[in-house]
Amino acid sequence: MRRKTTRSKTIIRRKPKKKTSFFSGKLRTYSIIGFFILLFFGVCYHYRNGLAYYFSFKSDKLSYEEAEDKRITDIRNFQVLEKHEGKAIGFDVSEFQGEVDWDLINSIESKYSLEFVFIRATAGNDKVDSRFAANWRSAKESNIIRGAYHYYRPNENSLEQARLFIQTVQLRKGDLPPVLDIEKLPKGQSLDSLKIGLRRWLNAVEAHYKVKPIIYSGEKYYDDFLKEDFSDYLFWIANYNFYREKIGDDWLFWQxxxxxxxxxxxxNVDVNIFNGDVEQLRFITIE
Known part of the structure; x- marks a missing residue:
């Protein structure tokens, strides 16, 4: 006789769902909104002087997009200049700026005196800047400390580029050391080959002028390719990012x-800060 097997039913008890409080949801929303409000006012406080300067003195008649871009740029420019009180301020020009009225060159916003200028002289192995001779002469006549730079083309012969610069630029007492501007990576050649070419240019120019050149480049290019192998040179670094507000300790100039x-x-014009005052700037000029 078979016995009947009785299966007991398993009772699954589910935990009751927690009720979402209406007020806790609103509290979370208000907290997020409050955070962004505090962040907004924090940024405004950080850039308060630049904002006050802009809204007090600017009246440019531009399109909305241009005005907004210029407003942000002007605020940052003023903020950076304010943080570098006492440092020598300068600019750089080439034929792309057209004819410069050197009689009007004096300061930025009638507050920060312009003490020096870098002028493009040559590019590659065959290009002489069409405005170099006029700018070079006028800068001297305007008593602005001047320097000349060469735009280096990686895929052209380095010694030919050095010869072109030497033939074009006559440095005198009181001028800044020559500058090598390197921004591009080579095509069809290795980085080692590029660095050999840069060394040849630097050595040839130093041998001629009897002064060690300065190297110009962007901050990332400098960090990735130049910082270690060319640590025996002084650098002029370009970085336009909003987060960068102070010159690097190991930079000679900051664009x-x-x-x-x-x-x-x-x-528009490039503006540069020297990592020292005017007297220290004169100290590094050619004797």
């Missing part, structure tokens, strides 16, 4: 903007 306004020059 902090490409969108500044300088009287006597049409359009």
């Amino acid at each position: 902090f903007t490409e969108k500044a306004s300088v009287s006597g020059i049409k359009g």
